Amino acid sequence: MSFIRLGVCVLGVYAMFLIWAIAQERLSVPFQSIHGDSMDKFKSPVFLGTCQSAMSSLSALAYLYFRRKPGQTLAQVLGLQLNIIGTSKKHHPPDSNGHAASTSPAGGDSPRALLLRYLQCSFFITFAAPFSFAALSHISYPAMVLGKSCKLVPVMLMNVLLYRRAFARHKYVVVALVTAGITMFMGFGGEGKSKHAAKDNEHPNLRHSLIGITYLVINLAMDGATNSTQDEIFARFKVSGQQMMFWINIFCTIVTTLMSSLPLPYIPVLHPSEGQQTEFQVALAFLRTHPSVVTPLVQFALTGALGQLFIFETLQHFGSLTLVTVTLTRKLFTMLLSVVVYNHKLTLGQWAGAGVVFAGISVEAWVKRRDVHAKRVLQEKEKAKIKSL
Numbered sequence: 001m002s003f004i005r006l007g008v009c010v011l012g013v014y015a016m017f018l019i020w021a022i023a024q025e026r027l028s029v030p031f032q033s034i035h036g037d038s039m040d041k042f043k044s045p046v047f048l049g050t051c052q053s054a055m056s057s058l059s060a061l062a063y064l065y066f067r068r069k070p071g072q073t074l075a076q077v078l079g080l081q082l083n084i085i086g087t088s089k090k091h092h093p094p095d096s097n098g099h100a101a102s103t104s105p106a107g108g109d110s111p112r113a114l115l116l117r118y119l120q121c122s123f124f125i126t127f128a129a130p131f132s133f134a135a136l137s138h139i140s141y142p143a144m145v146l147g148k149s150c151k152l153v154p155v156m157l158m159n160v161l162l163y164r165r166a167f168a169r170h171k172y173v174v175v176a177l178v179t180a181g182i183t184m185f186m187g188f189g190g191e192g193k194s195k196h197a198a199k200d201n202e203h204p205n206l207r208h209s210l211i212g213i214t215y216l217v218i219n220l221a222m223d224g225a226t227n228s229t230q231d232e233i234f235a236r237f238k239v240s241g242q243q244m245m246f247w248i249n250i251f252c253t254i255v256t257t258l259m260s261s262l263p264l265p266y267i268p269v270l271h272p273s274e275g276q277q278t279e280f281q282v283a284l285a286f287l288r289t290h291p292s293v294v295t296p297l298v299q300f301a302l303t304g305a306l307g308q309l310f311i312f313e314t315l316q317h318f319g320s321l322t323l324v325t326v327t328l329t330r331k332l333f334t335m336l337l338s339v340v341v342y343n344h345k346l347t348l349g350q351w352a353g354a355g356v357v358f359a360g361i362s363v364e365a366w367v368k369r370r371d372v373h374a375k376r377v378l379q380e381k382e383k384a385k386i387k388s389l
Contacts, residue, residue: 002317009314013326016307018337021145023299028136031290041137042293044283045130046260046270051297052129053252055305060246063309067242079243080111115247117233121226122251126259127270128222131215134269138212142339142346142354147216157221162228170367177360181353188349215269241312 027048030039042048068077075081135144233244260279277285287294314326339346346354 006314006318009310009318010326012310013307013314014330016303016310017330019299020303020307021141021337023296023303025136025141026296027293027300028133028141031293033289034291035289040286040290042283042286042290042297044260044279044286045133046126046256046279047283048133048297048300049126049129050253050256050260051301052304053125053249053256055301056308057246057249057253059305059309060242060249063242064246078246079237079239080114114233114237114239117229117237118244118247119251121229121233121248122255124222124226124229125248126252126255128219128226130269131219131222135212135215135219138208138215142350143212144216147213147220157224162225162232168367170363174360174363177363178357181356181358181360184349184353184356188347188353242309245308245312 027042030041032039064077073081132144139147230244233239257280260283263278287297311327
């Protein structure tokens, strides 16, 4: 039964996020208008985020409802009846990610404090997504996927800056390998000059690459802040991944709905819609005049929501080691699938850079496997001692 569950989880993560990746890349290129007289890009990233978060919150709510235990109250199902686990100031051993758990006074650990943390995550996610979407206009999707593999760097940095956490030594080796790999990938880039118009007089490809990398770095920094805040939530509050998924996506939906409904001025990346119309109106008008965008939009929202459920299911039943292995190989296949589907051309140097990046992440997976095995051996010894007594 356990083997079948693992197989379903792996297939679910692969299937959902491979389709999600294809849909995301498709949304970054122009669509044919209904009259056939123009090709236009979908420029409503906030509306796109609303579709994704709304579908994800509904999926998480359905999961929590059907998996609830008999007699559970709504507050318990949604994780608002807290069992505080981080209330003492005693020393806590490092967790499975190699950093020490933070401590907090009991007075700050309340449902209100938890909801504020969720809201904080939602703001980071809301403002990070448009930068990822904008980066695709300047760099290839394989480059962005590889750059996303560098998330360990901002996660570590934000954990140190925001929550004063210390990390295991192997983390710095992983960071060095990943950073070197992404530098090689971008430095040996040989993407064709036809991707961007040569209207810039000096080094148009270099200019676009720098803009794309800048957007990607901003996105990764916000992702790092999100992940470090999620680590803090798990360290202070005993909540499940599905409960966190529900609340963060609910808040994301509220924030992005407000942003897309307000007549905001033109803001590069965050609000690229021009004119007096709101982004919500611009998005609906685009859907009416470019109906071909509907299919990838639905694929993006639905597969992203279902993929998150498979990720949390894997984490709950098989632990972070298995999840790291699954997501590592998924990112590799995502990059390869993008190369095949959209005919991206990678140089030998880029393939070497990709290999260095995934080698770094493999070090992380190997260390986690070793640590998990050591913990199991220690647990077995403890059980043997108890039985002998």
